[in-house]
Every structure is written in C-alpha cells, then in structure tokens.
Amino acid sequence: xxxxxxxxxxxxxxxxxxxxxxxxxxxxxxxxxxxxxxxxxxxxxxxxxxxxxxxxxxxxxxxxxxxxxxxxxxxxxxxxxxxxxxxxxxxxxxxxxxxxxxxxxxxxxxxxxxxxxxxxxxxxxxxxxxxxxxxxxxxxxxxxxxxxxxxxxxxxxxxxxxxxxxxxxxxxxxxxxxxxxxxxxxxxxxxxxxxxxxxxxxxxxxxxxxxxxxxxxxxxxxxxxxxxxxxxxxxxxxxxxxxxxxxxxxxxxxxxxxxxxxxxxxxxxxxxxxxxxxxxxxxxxxxxxxxxxxxxxxxxxxxxxxxxxxxxxxxxxxxxxxxxxxxxxxxxxxxxxxxxxxxxxxxxxxxxxxxxxxxxxxxxxxxxxxxxxxxxxxxxxxxxxxxxxxxxxxxxxxxxxxxxxxxxxxxxxxxxxxxxxxxxxxxxxxxxxxxxxxxx
Ligand SMILES: Cc1ncc(COP(=O)(O)O)c(C=O)c1O
Numbered sequence: 001x002x003x004x005x006x007x008x009x010x011x012x013x014x015x016x017x018x019x020x021x022x023x024x025x026x027x028x029x030x031x032x033x034x035x036x037x038x039x040x041x042x043x044x045x046x047x048x049x050x051x052x053x054x055x056x057x058x059x060x061x062x063x064x065x066x067x068x069x070x071x072x073x074x075x076x077x078x079x080x081x082x083x084x085x086x087x088x089x090x091x092x093x094x095x096x097x098x099x100x101x102x103x104x105x106x107x108x109x110x111x112x113x114x115x116x117x118x119x120x121x122x123x124x125x126x127x128x129x130x131x132x133x134x135x136x137x138x139x140x141x142x143x144x145x146x147x148x149x150x151x152x153x154x155x156x157x158x159x160x161x162x163x164x165x166x167x168x169x170x171x172x173x174x175x176x177x178x179x180x181x182x183x184x185x186x187x188x189x190x191x192x193x194x195x196x197x198x199x200x201x202x203x204x205x206x207x208x209x210x211x212x213x214x215x216x217x218x219x220x221x222x223x224x225x226x227x228x229x230x231x232x233x234x235x236x237x238x239x240x241x242x243x244x245x246x247x248x249x250x251x252x253x254x255x256x257x258x259x260x261x262x263x264x265x266x267x268x269x270x271x272x273x274x275x276x277x278x279x280x281x282x283x284x285x286x287x288x289x290x291x292x293x294x295x296x297x298x299x300x301x302x303x304x305x306x307x308x309x310x311x312x313x314x315x316x317x318x319x320x321x322x323x324x325x326x327x328x329x330x331x332x333x334x335x336x337x338x339x340x341x342x343x344x345x346x347x348x349x350x351x352x353x354x355x356x357x358x359x360x361x362x363x364x365x366x367x368x369x370x371x372x373x374x375x376x377x378x379x380x381x382x383x384x385x386x387x388x389x390x391x392x393x394x395x396x397x398x399x400x401x402x403x404x405x406x407x408x409x410x411x412x413x414x415x416x417x418x419x420x421x422x423x424x425x426x427x428x429x430x431x432x433x434x435x436x437x438x439x440x
Contacts, residue, residue, distance in 0.1 A: 037383065037426040040419070045384030047420045052203070052362030052408040054275050054328075061327050062273040062314065069310040082305035088297055089289070094308035098281040100318050102233070102267065103249060110282040110292055111308050116268035119282045120230060121159050123264055126295035127193070128163060132226050132261075132288070138193055146230075147185060147195035149177040151365055151393035151404050153203040156196045156232070160395070167395035168192070172205055176213030183220045190223040194230050200247045201235035204393050204406040205365045206358025208245055218253040218262065229254075233267040235361040237325045240333050244322075245359060251285065260285045269311060271328070271362065272321060279311045332362075335409045335417050339364055342421025347428065355407075365393075366405040366424065372431045373402045379427035385420045 074082045077093050089095065090111025099106040112119050128144065131137045138144045144165045148157055149172040160167050168185060171178040177195070186192050197217070199209040217229055229250065236247045254262040261284070269278035282292060315321045340357055343366070347353045352369040368376060373390035380387055388406045391399040407424065409417045 035422060035426070037379070037423075037430045040423050040426060041383040043384070043419075045416075045419060045423065047385045047412050047416050047423075049408050049412065049417075049420055050386055050388050051411075052271075053411045054271055055331065055411050055413075058271075058328055058331055058410075059274060061324060065273055065277075065310050065314050069313045072313060074306060074309065076305070076309055080305070082309045085301045087302050087305060088300065089293060090303055091305045091308040091312070093312045094279065094305075097312050097315060097317070098267075098279075098283070101236070101321065102265065102281065102283050104251065104283050108251070108283050108286060108289055110289060110296075112280045112282055112296075112303055114268075114277055114280060114304070114307065115270065116232065116234065116266040116280045116282075117155055117159075119280050120156070120232065120266050122296070122299070123230070123266075123282070123292075124159055124163060124165070124194075126292075127226075127228070130295055132228060132291060136226060138226075141191070143191045144193050145189065145191045147177070147182060147192060148395050149196065149202075150395070151204050151399075151406065152196060153198060153232070154388070154392040154397075156230070157395045166191070169395050170195075172202065172207055174205075174207055175210035176207060176217075179213055179216045179220075183216065186220055186222040186224070186227060188223060192222070193224050193226065194228045196230050196232065198232045198234060199250070200233065200245060201238060201240075201358055201361030203234065203361060204363035206356050206361050206363065208359065209248060211248065214248040214250060214253055215257075218250065218259060219257040227262065229263040231263045231265045233265055234271075236267055237321060238271060238362065239325065239329060239360045240336055241359050243359065251283070255285075261288050264288060269315070272324065273311065273314070277307065279308055332410055335412075335414045336364065338414045338418045339407065339409045339421045342418050343425055346422060346425035350429075350432075353428065362408060362410050364407040364409060366407060366428075368403045368405065368428055369432065370401045370403050372428060372435065373399060373405050375431040375434065376405060376424065376428045379430055380424050383423045383427060385423040385427075387424070 076082055076091055080087065080091065082091065094111035095106040095109045098109040098111050102109060128139045129137055145168055146160050146165050147170050148167045150169045151172060157167060170181045182195065201208065231250050233247050239245065250263045250265065254260060263284060265283040268280040272278065343355050353367065355366040356364055358364065377387050377390045389397065390402060390405060391397045393404055393406050412420060
C-alpha cells in the first residue's frame with residue numbers, strides 16, 4: 001500500500017498544530033511525500049522509543065553539576081561535611097529546596113537517594129513488612145491489593161507484581177481515574193491498601209487530575225483504615241506548553257478531609273538535572289515522615305549529601321528550576337510536535353485511531369482499534385523502531401483490548417521522530433490491512 005503524506009499549511013490541520021504546537025522548522029509544510037511501509041523498512045532505521053529518557057542535549061543543560069559545582073567544596077551552608085555519614089532525612093538546605101519545589105514545609109520533606117522509584121519501592125516494602133501504622137504489617141493482613149489506573153506506569157505495576165500485590169485496573173480518564181469505580185472498590189474491599197497516582201501529565205496518557213478528582217481521592221471512605229495514595233509527582237515541572245499546570249496540593253486536601261496521613265508524595269529531579277544522578281524527594285505528614293525515618297534508618301546511614309549539595313547550589317530555587325525547565329521544553333516540544341504531525345498526516349483519516357497531545361510529561365498514548373496494538377509493535381520493530389511492548393501500561397502486561405501503544409519521543413532527534421512516527425503509523429495501517437484480509 002502506498003500512502004500519500006500531504007503536509008498542509010499551518011492552520012489547515014484541524015487545530016492539531018495550534019498555538020501550543022508550532023510546526024517544527026524541519027517540517028516542510030507544503031510538500032507531498034509518498035512512502036510505504038516497505039520503503040521505510042528498507043531504510044534499516046534504528047530508533048529506540050521504549051523509555052522516556054532525556055536526550056543528551058537535555059543532560060548537557062546540567063553539565064555544570066559535574067564541572068563547576070563540585071569545585072565549590074563539600075561543606076554545607078551550616079558547615080556539615082557532606083563527605084561523611086549522617087543526616088538520614090537529607091541535607092537541611094536540600095529539604096528546604098524540596099519544600100519550596102513541592103510547596104511544603106521543609107520538615108515534611110525528605111531528600112533521599114537518586115531515584116523516586118526507589119523511594120516508592122521502599123515505601124511499599126516498609127508498609128508490607130512493618131505496616132504504615134506500627135504493628136500492622138500489610139503482609140500479615142492476608143491479601144494486599146492496589147488500584148492501578150490504566151493505562152499507567154509500567155514500573156509501578158512491576159513493583160506490585162514483584163511484591164505479590166494484587167493489581168486491580170481502573171480506567172483512567174482525561175481528568176484522572178474513574179472515581180465512581182475507585183470509590184466503590186475502596187469502600188468495599190479492606191485488602192485495597194493503595195492506589196497509584198501520577199497527578200500531572202500522567203505517564204503515559206498525559207492526564208491532568210481535576211480538582212474534583214483530587215478532592216474525591218482525599219475524601220473517599222476506604223474499608224482499609226491504613227489506605228495510602230501513592231502520589232508520584234514525577235512531571236510536576238515538565239510542561240510542554242506555555243501554560244504551567246500546577247500539581248494539586250494533595251496533603252492539604254487530605255488534611256482538610258480528615259485524612260492527614262493518606263498521601264505519600266514522591267518526586268525527583270531525574271528529568272530536571274541528571275537521570276540516574278538526580279535528587280529524589282519523599283513528602284508527607286510529619287507522622288509519616290517519622291515513620292519513614294524509623295524504617296529508613298535500618299536501611300541506610302544517610303543519603304549522598306554531596307549530590308544534594310551540588311543540586312542545591314545548581315538549582316538554587318524554584319524560579320531557577322523553572323527557567324531550566326523552559327530550556328528542556330524548547331528541546332522536547334518540537335519532538336512531540338514532529339510525532340503529532342507524522343501521526344496526523346498518516347492516520348488522521350482513521351476515525352477509530354486516536355492519540356494524545358499531552359500538555360506535559362514524556363509520553364504519547366496511541367489508541368488503535370481493538371486487537372491491533374501488539375501487531376503494530378511487531379511491525380514497527382521489523383522496520384527498526386522499537387516501542388515499549390504493547391500491554392506494558394497495564395497490570396501484568398495485559399491490555400485486555402490490545403489497543404494501547406506508549407510512545408516516548410524524548411530521546412531520538414526530531415528528524416528521527418518524524419520517521420518513527422511514519423513507521424508507527426504505517427505499521428498500524430499494515431496491521432489493519434492484514435486484519436481486513438484475514439476476515440475476507
Ligand atoms: C511516573 C514516573 N514516575 C517515576 C519515574 C522514575 O523516576 P526516578 O528517576 O526519580 O526514579 C518515571 C520515569 O519515567 C515516571 O514516568
């Protein structure tokens with residue numbers, strides 16, 4: 001099958017390339033290109049779109065963390081020798097910076113290791129082994145279950161699977177999880193101890209939780225008295241448009257609702273500074289910070305304070321961090337626009353196919369007609385574009401409708417993303433074609 005890709009002038013794309021999504025300069029807006037799946041496959045592309053990793057030029061933005069900041073020495077503001085053990089909850093100025101970033105008092109913030117996922121894993125292990133309330137270990141209560149809004153973050157689900165926690169999928173809407181379903185499940189089943197939440201620019205759909213959803217999560221009646229919101233604020237500063245959406249103030253909302261200990265917040269600078277060498281944050285009520293301290297003190301004598309010190313010196317304050325994030329946006333946004341333009345040009349005529357145009361975060365979700373996601377991923381891989389396995393965004397890797405693809409456009413160049421978008425689109429068209437032929 002030969003597909004004509006007609007690139008229309010800006011303004012004729014049904015709003016796809018609107019003010020928030022300017023056409024990237026490398027896209028020729030007037031030419032018509034024709035290509036086929038076979039032609040693209042013959043190009044022997046090698047493009048990895050499996051994970052939401054920052055690109056090298058994004059990491060370069062924080063090179064000063066490595067080159068300059070360390071030269072300023074190892075003594076903290078208060079004269080703490082950051083080369084030595086101690087300060088389990090983090091360097092005071094790192095907790096203050098974390099508090100400023102999360103809009104919380106510093107004593108409700110812990111500056112932990114290099115990865116928020118690690119802190120989430122720890123929190124669940126602590127809860128399983130010791131309980132979130134002393135003496136009430138989750139693992140002794142029999143079965144433990146978690147609600148998993150889908151599509152969701154595969155590594156959240158991997159933690160549950162590894163620890164034997166039963167996962168219950170609930171639909172994710174544009175404004176957060178389906179709250180009617182969430183409320184009825186948590187009210188009825190005391191085994192449900194938690195829910196995964198990525199409140200802003202959710203991975204992978206870009207959903208932004210509405211104030212109503214947040215209020216209902218804070219207020220809902222749960223059969224488990226030790227129920228927790230696992231509030232993964234991974235994309236708090238990762239805007240793709242000029243509008244800076246704000247993460248909801250979940251601790252205040254929970255406190256107002258009479259559940260001050262319900263939310264456990266996690267965040268990091270992985271996609272602000274260096275992924276893998278960033279600074280991770282845990283925040284909650286003071287009671288939960290004490291709980292964290294009790295549990296974590298068995299696990300470590302203290303975090304990497306040298307890393308915290310250089311982050312404080314480099315990031316300084318929220319305004320400086322936001323300026324840095326503007327520079328990330330300048331790199332990332334054209335890549336999202338390139339993917340969107342490719343998908344629109346090649347799939348825009350198919351009513352049963354849709355994809356997200358996120359306002360922030362690192363991912364695009366593509367929805368195929370039921371039953372075509374796995375085959376599309378296979379065909380894309382044959383043509384040199386590796387995607388996250390179909391189903392990965394669902395508990396146990398099982399998308400019951402086999403229709404969701406997660407696309408991570410951050411790491412390849414914008415020109416590669418345009419090609420990858422074409423490969424994905426033509427792979428889907430070919431899969432659909434095969435389906436039609438199979439039925440005929
Ligand atoms: C929702 C979400 N949470 C957490 C992480 C990982 O964060 P960290 O690098 O701090 O472990 C990611 C990375 O893609 C993510 O998408």
